[in-house]
Amino acid sequence: MEPIITVKNIGKKYNINHQKGGYITLRDIITNAFKNPFSFLKTKTKNILGIETKEIFWALKDVNFEVMKGEVIGIIGRNGAGKSTLLKILSQITPPTTGEIRINGTVGSLLEVGTGFHPELTGRENIFLNGAILGMKKKDIAKKFDEIVKFADIEKFLDTPVKYYSSGMYVRLAFSVAAHMDTDILIIDEVLAVGDAEFQKKCLGKMEDITQKEGRTILFVSHDIKAIKQLCNKTIQIGNGQIINFGETENVVEKYLSISNDITLEKWENNKNEFNNDYFKPEKFYISKEKNDELSINLEAIIDKIDNSLTVGYALYSEDNTLLYWSYQIDGDNTDIPKLQIGRNIIKSIIPVEILNNGRYTIELIGGIHNKEWLFEPNKGNPTLTIEIDRKFNTSHLWTKKRPGLLAPTINWKNK
Amino acid sequence: MSNGHITIIKPKKLFSLSDLKEVWEYRELLYFFTWRDLKVRYKQTAIGALWAIFQPFMTMVVFSVFFGGLLQIPSDGVPYPIFVYTGLLFWQFFSSALSDTSNVLITNQAIITKVYFPRLLLPLSSVATKFMDFAIAAVILVGMMIYYGYTPHITGLLIIPLLLLITFMASVGFGLILASINVKYRDVRYALPFFIQILMFVTPVIYPASIAGKYSWILALNPMMGVIQSARAALLGTTVLNWTLIGISLAATTILMIFGIYTFKKTERYFADII
Structure with missing residues (x-):
C-alpha cells in the first residue's frame, strides 16, 4: 500500500537573527548606514558575495518518515525540539528549506482552536467563517451545522457575538467546528489542553471517533502522554530537529519517559588536588542514573580521620x-546515616526530581565539621554540577509548560 | 480514497500557474473574508453602510467650498462638486484599497501563522471590500448626475468597468509591494498615510489635468490620472476620451500588478517565519 x-x-x-525576534525597522537600517557607512558597506558586500558568516540554525534536519492511511501518529519531544516546525511545514504555513513531502489527500490543520474567530461576529457567523478558513466548503458547513452546534452545546447563544461568550463556550465552539472538518488527514497541535475536564473527555472521545470509526489519518502533537497513549498507535519522538525514535507508541513513550535519555550527567573530579583535609577529601562529585530511572548525587572521598560531627x-x-535546600548525610534517622570509614567512601542519595520545576538547577558540594569549621563553605568556589530538568515527571495534562513557582511537586489528591 | 487530491510540499518556487488555480479553488474563502470585513465594519459603526457615503460626500462638500468656491480652481467646464466627486470616488477606492492591502498581512497575522490558504486572498479580499464602498458611494454620483442633468453616453458607461479594472490592478499591484515591505520593516506603515496623501496631490483629483498644460504627459505616468481623467470624460464629457492615455494606464498597471505578485510571492516564502 502506498503511504x-x-x-x-x-x-x-x-x-539566528531572525530567531532572536524583534522587528527590523527601515529607520534603523538607514540610520545604521549613515552612522557606520563602512561596516554597512562591508556587510552588504559580504552579503552579495555570499561569504557572510551568518549564524544559522537548523530547526529540522533530515527528517524522514511515512504514514499509512488510517494511522494515528503522535509526535512528542521537548519544547524547542522541532515539533511545531514540523507541523507548520506539514500544514504549509512555512515552506521547508530542503526535502519534499508528498501527501495523497486533503489536509486540515488545527494548530490552535478558534483561528480566525472574530469577536464581533455571532456564533452562527463564526461557524461559517472559521469553517471556511479551515478549508471547508460552505455547503459542507451548512450540512454539519446542527451537529457542530449540538456538540458545542451553545444553541441558546447562536446569535450572540462571541465576545460575550465565556471562555469555555468559546473553546467548545471552536473545537467543535474543527472536529467536523472533513479532510483525509488531520494535523492537531496540543488542542486538548483547553476547556474543563468534562469537555476534554468529550474531545478525546470525539477524536477517538474520528480516528477509529471514520478511519482518518491523524498527526497529533502533545505533551500529554496520556492522550498520546490513548489515541495513537504509533509515535514519533523528535529531539534537536531530528527523529530520535519512531515506532509503536508504547515503546517510544517508555523510552521518552526514561529521563536519562538526553540528560547530561555531569561529573566533577579533583584533578587539581584541591580541598585537602583529613576529614573528607573529595575525589569525585557526580550525578548518576539508577536502575529505576532515578537520579542520584554521588560523593566519593578519602577520609583519614573520623569526626562524628562531619556533615x-x-x-x-x-x-x-x-x-x-541543603541536604546532609546525617539528615536521616540514626539507623539510616551512612557509616563512614577510614579510606575511600562513596556516599549517595536520590535527587527528588519530582518536586522540581522545569529549568536548570545547580548542585553545590557543601560541608564541614558541625559548629566548628567549614570544609566546603557555600558559595566559596566549591565543586558544582548543573542539572537540566524538563517536566516529563508531570502527569497532569492541563499543565504542559513550566509552572509558576520555584518548585512543582507532584502531589496526589483525594476526594474525601 | 481521496478523490486524487495530491499535495506536494517542497522549497517554494517563485511563481507557478498552479498558484492562480489555487486562488480559484479557494474563492469561497475570498468571499468569506470580504463578508467578514464588511459585516464587522458595519457592525462597529453606528451609521453602518452610510459611512461609505458620508465620507466622500463630506469631503466633496468641503473641497467644493474651499477649492471650487473660494480658490476658483478650474473644473473643465462642469460644476465643481460633480467634478471633484467623480475624482474622489475613484481616488478613495484606490487609496483605501492600497492602505488596506499594505497592512493586510499584519492585521491577519494570527491566521497566517496558523492556517494555510493562498495568501493572495487577503489583499484581494481587502480590495473587494473597498469595492463595495465604491459601489455604495457611486449612488451619490448618480444622484448628482441626475441633479446636474448629465447623461453619460454608451461608450462612457462601457468604459467604467475597464477603469475599475485599472484601479483594481493599481491598488493590488502597488499594495502587494508595500505589504511585502511592511512585513519586513514594521515602521513603513507609519509613513504610509502620509505617502498616500502626497500621492493625492500629484493626481488630478481636486484639479483638472489640463492645469499642467503641456507638461500634463508627466502626470500620465500615474495610472490613477488616466483613470480619473477618463472617468470624467466618459461620465461628464469634460474632454474627448483619450484612448492612448487609457492604454498607457492599462499597460503600466499590468506591469505593476505582475511585479507586485512577484514581490509578494518572494516574501511569502518566509513571512510566516518573521511575522
Whole structure:
C-alpha cells in the first residue's frame, strides 16, 4: 500500500537573527548606514558575495518518515525540539528549506482552536467563517451545522457575538467546528489542553471517533502522554530537529519517559588536588542514573580521620541562584546515616526530581565539621554540577509548560 | 480514497500557474473574508453602510467650498462638486484599497501563522471590500448626475468597468509591494498615510489635468490620472476620451500588478517565519 504521507529529507533553516525576534525597522537600517557607512558597506558586500558568516540554525534536519492511511501518529519531544516546525511545514504555513513531502489527500490543520474567530461576529457567523478558513466548503458547513452546534452545546447563544461568550463556550465552539472538518488527514497541535475536564473527555472521545470509526489519518502533537497513549498507535519522538525514535507508541513513550535519555550527567573530579583535609577529601562529585530511572548525587572521598560531627552534602539552587535546600548525610534517622570509614567512601542519595520545576538547577558540594569549621563553605568556589530538568515527571495534562513557582511537586489528591 | 487530491510540499518556487488555480479553488474563502470585513465594519459603526457615503460626500462638500468656491480652481467646464466627486470616488477606492492591502498581512497575522490558504486572498479580499464602498458611494454620483442633468453616453458607461479594472490592478499591484515591505520593516506603515496623501496631490483629483498644460504627459505616468481623467470624460464629457492615455494606464498597471505578485510571492516564502 502506498503511504498517504511521505516525508523525505525535510530540513528547515533559520537565521539566528531572525530567531532572536524583534522587528527590523527601515529607520534603523538607514540610520545604521549613515552612522557606520563602512561596516554597512562591508556587510552588504559580504552579503552579495555570499561569504557572510551568518549564524544559522537548523530547526529540522533530515527528517524522514511515512504514514499509512488510517494511522494515528503522535509526535512528542521537548519544547524547542522541532515539533511545531514540523507541523507548520506539514500544514504549509512555512515552506521547508530542503526535502519534499508528498501527501495523497486533503489536509486540515488545527494548530490552535478558534483561528480566525472574530469577536464581533455571532456564533452562527463564526461557524461559517472559521469553517471556511479551515478549508471547508460552505455547503459542507451548512450540512454539519446542527451537529457542530449540538456538540458545542451553545444553541441558546447562536446569535450572540462571541465576545460575550465565556471562555469555555468559546473553546467548545471552536473545537467543535474543527472536529467536523472533513479532510483525509488531520494535523492537531496540543488542542486538548483547553476547556474543563468534562469537555476534554468529550474531545478525546470525539477524536477517538474520528480516528477509529471514520478511519482518518491523524498527526497529533502533545505533551500529554496520556492522550498520546490513548489515541495513537504509533509515535514519533523528535529531539534537536531530528527523529530520535519512531515506532509503536508504547515503546517510544517508555523510552521518552526514561529521563536519562538526553540528560547530561555531569561529573566533577579533583584533578587539581584541591580541598585537602583529613576529614573528607573529595575525589569525585557526580550525578548518576539508577536502575529505576532515578537520579542520584554521588560523593566519593578519602577520609583519614573520623569526626562524628562531619556533615557533608549539597546545596540546591534554582536558575536565579535562589537556595532551595541543603541536604546532609546525617539528615536521616540514626539507623539510616551512612557509616563512614577510614579510606575511600562513596556516599549517595536520590535527587527528588519530582518536586522540581522545569529549568536548570545547580548542585553545590557543601560541608564541614558541625559548629566548628567549614570544609566546603557555600558559595566559596566549591565543586558544582548543573542539572537540566524538563517536566516529563508531570502527569497532569492541563499543565504542559513550566509552572509558576520555584518548585512543582507532584502531589496526589483525594476526594474525601 | 481521496478523490486524487495530491499535495506536494517542497522549497517554494517563485511563481507557478498552479498558484492562480489555487486562488480559484479557494474563492469561497475570498468571499468569506470580504463578508467578514464588511459585516464587522458595519457592525462597529453606528451609521453602518452610510459611512461609505458620508465620507466622500463630506469631503466633496468641503473641497467644493474651499477649492471650487473660494480658490476658483478650474473644473473643465462642469460644476465643481460633480467634478471633484467623480475624482474622489475613484481616488478613495484606490487609496483605501492600497492602505488596506499594505497592512493586510499584519492585521491577519494570527491566521497566517496558523492556517494555510493562498495568501493572495487577503489583499484581494481587502480590495473587494473597498469595492463595495465604491459601489455604495457611486449612488451619490448618480444622484448628482441626475441633479446636474448629465447623461453619460454608451461608450462612457462601457468604459467604467475597464477603469475599475485599472484601479483594481493599481491598488493590488502597488499594495502587494508595500505589504511585502511592511512585513519586513514594521515602521513603513507609519509613513504610509502620509505617502498616500502626497500621492493625492500629484493626481488630478481636486484639479483638472489640463492645469499642467503641456507638461500634463508627466502626470500620465500615474495610472490613477488616466483613470480619473477618463472617468470624467466618459461620465461628464469634460474632454474627448483619450484612448492612448487609457492604454498607457492599462499597460503600466499590468506591469505593476505582475511585479507586485512577484514581490509578494518572494516574501511569502518566509513571512510566516518573521511575522
